[in-house]
Amino acid sequence: MTTSTPLHVTWPQADARRIRRQFLDRPADAPPAPVAAAMLGAHAQVLSAAELSVALRRAEGTRADVRAALWRDRTLVKTFGPRGTVHLLPAEDLPLWTGALSALPAGPNGHPPHVRLTAAQTDEVVAAIADALTGAELTVDELTDAIVARTGPWAGERVMEAFQDKWPRWRQVTHLAAHRGVLCFGPDRGRKVTYTHPGVRPLTGDRALGGLVERYLRAYGPATPGNLARWLAAPGGWATELFGSLAAAGRIEEVSFEGAAAWVAAGDTDFPDERPPRGLRLLPYFDAFAVASQPRERLFPGAAYERALGRGQAGNHPVLLVDGTVAGVWHQRRSGKRIVVTVEPLRKLSAARLRDLGAEAERVAELLEGRAELTVGPVTVGPHA
Template sequence: MTNRSRGTTTPAPPSRTTVTWAGANARRLARQHLLPGTASSPSASPADAVSAMLGAHAQVLSAAELSVGLRGDGLTRTDVRTALWTDRSLVKTFGPRGTVHLLPAAELPLWTGALSSVPTGASPFPRDARMTPDQVEEVVAGIAAALTGAELTIDELSDEVVARTGPWAGDLVMPGFQSMWPRWRQVLHLAGHRGVLAYAPNRGRKATYTNPGCTPLPGPGAVAALIERYLYAYGPATPAHLARWLAAPKPWVAGQFAALADAGAIEEVAFEGEGPAWVVAGDTEFPADRARGVRLLPYFDAFAIASWPRTELFPGAAYERALAGGQAGNYPVLLVDGTVAGVWHPRRSGRRIAVTVEPLEPLPAPRLRELEEQVERVAAIMEGTAELTVGPVTVGAHA
C-alpha cells in the first residue's frame, strides 16, 4: 500500500494463521495424552500426566486419580497415591481458582510464584469478618512456622495460628459447612499459593497439612511461564479464557498477554468461533482431522474445564445436560469424537464398579464396543471390576 502524500510504502500487516475448532480440539486432546498415536503417547508417570494437564483438580481425590490414570499406560489409583504420599513427586495443595489440585512437586516453585502473583479481588466476606493486609501476613507467617516439620489437622493448625497471632484470628466469623469457621481460614488457600502449606497424608479420616518448604520463583517470570504452558496445552485461547481458568482479573491478564506479545513470546491467530486468540510463538501446527474415538472423563477433568469455547465442546443438548449453569466439571462426561455426547456416573461397591452412561444420542455398535473398552479401563484404574449400564444418569451435578 502506497502513502501518496509521502511517497512511501506501508507494509501490509502479516496474515494470521486460521485455526479451526476441530484442529484445536484434536491438538488439545493429543497434548492431554487422551488420543492414540505418537503425539499423544501415554504419560510415563503420574507427575508427567499432571504436568501435561496443568494440574489435576483434587477436591474429589478419586476423580483426580482417574484423570491421571486415563492419561497413563497401565496407571492405577495406587500409582497416583504412591506418587503423592510415598515418592512425593506430586503435591496436593491449592491451585488455580483457589481449589485443591494435584501439582508436580518439581513444578511447585513455578506454580506458587505465579499463583501468589495473581491480584486478588475485593473480599467476599462482611466487613467485620475481614482481615487487614498486616493480619493476612501475620497469619501466613504463623501457618508457615506451625507447619514446618509438622503434620497438623485443621483444628491443631487453628490452635497454633491463634497462639502465634492473637485471639482475633480465632473469631468464628467465616461461614463454613453448617458451622462458622475462625477468621484466619479465609487465607488458607493463600498459604498454599505462597508455598508454605500443602496436604499431608490423612490421619484416620482427618486431613492434615504440612509446610512443603517451597520457595516460589519470582512472580513475573513464573506468570509468563504459566501463561505459555496454558497456551501450549489449551491454545488457542484468549485473555478471557485464561482469566476464568485462573480466577484472575481480566484487565490484569490482558496486560500479561500484551507484554508477552510485545516480547514475541506469543502470537495471535484467528480462532474459529472466537475471533483473535493466542498461541505460543511458532506453535501454529494443528491436526487437519478432527479427533476420533470414545472417552470417559471424570468429575472436574482439566480438559473439560480449560477448553473453550464451551458451545463447541458441549454442542447442542450437551450444553444443558452436561454443564451446571455453564460451568464445566460438575458432571463426568462422555466424549465421542472429541466433543461431549453424554454424561456418566460410577458407583463403587467393594470391587464392583457400576458405571451408568447416558448418551445424548444412541450409540452404534462400534461406538458401544469402544465404550465398553473405556469402562474396563476406568475399572482397571480404580482397581475394580466393571459393570456397564447404558441408560439415564439420575445423580445430580456435583457441587
C-alpha cells in the same frame, strides 16, 4: 497484539492437538507427575476423580500409582490451585505455580468487616503458618492452636460462617498461604485433613505468570485473555494487559481461531490436519480437558451444552467424550470391587462405538481397582452425586 498474516486454526485442529497433548488419544508411557503437568493439574476436590483423571492418561498402572506419587514419592502435591480449588500439581512445578497464583490480582473481600483480616494481620498469619508447618503435619485444630500461640487470640476467633458452623478467623487466608508456598495438604489422619509445608520458594511473579501462560497456551491454545481469566478466576482486563505484555516481549503470538483473534505460545504453531480426533473416553468430574477447553459451546455441542453443564460450568457431570466432543454423561457407583457404570449417550452410538464404550468402562473400573458392570441408559442422579 497483532501480526500481518496470522495463522488460521480451525476447531477440529485445535481440539485434536489438545487431545493429543492431554494423552487422551494415546495414553502416555510416563509417571503420574509429568502427566499431571501436561494437564496443568488435576482437579482434586474429589480425590478419586483426580486419581482417575491422571490414571486414564497413563499406559500402565492404576489409581494406586497416583496415590503413591502423592503420598509416598511426593512427586505430586495436593494443594490449592487455579480458581482456589484443590488440585494435584507436580512438585517440581510448584515454584512456578505458587509464584503465578500469588501474583494474581486480589478479588473483593467477601467477609463482613468485623471478620476480615488487615493486610498486616494477613502477613502475620501466613508467617505463623509457615513456621508452624515446617517439618510438621498438623490438623486444622492443631494448626489453629499453633497460629494463635504465634499471633494472638484474634486469629482463632470463630467468626467465619461455614457449613452451619463457624471457623477460626485465620482460615480466610488458607488459599493465600498455599499460593505463597507455605501450605499444602498432608496425608489424612484418619478422617481428619492435615496440612504441611511444601518446602518451596515461589518464582517471582512476572517470570512465573509468563511461564504459566505459555504452558496454558501449549495445553489449551489457541486461547484468548478471556479464556485465561475464566480458567484462573481472574479479572478480564488484567488478563488482556498480561497478554499484551507477553506479545510485546515475543513470548506469545496471534493466530486466527475460527475467524477470531486468539493466541498461542511463540513458535508453537504446529497443528494437525482438519480431521476430527477419533476415540471414546469417559472423563471424571472436573477433568482438566473438559474444564479448560474453549470455546465451550464447541466442546459441548447441541444437547450436551444443557445436559452436561451446570449453568455453563463444566465439570459438574462426568462426561462421555466421542471423537473430541462431549456426547453424553455418566456416573459410577461402587460396591466393594463391583463398579456400576451408567452412561447416558446424547446421540445414537453405533455397534462399534458401543463396543468401544464397553472396553472403556472396563478400563475405568480396572484403573479404579474394580470390576465394571455397564448400563447404557439415563443417568438419574444430579451433579456432584
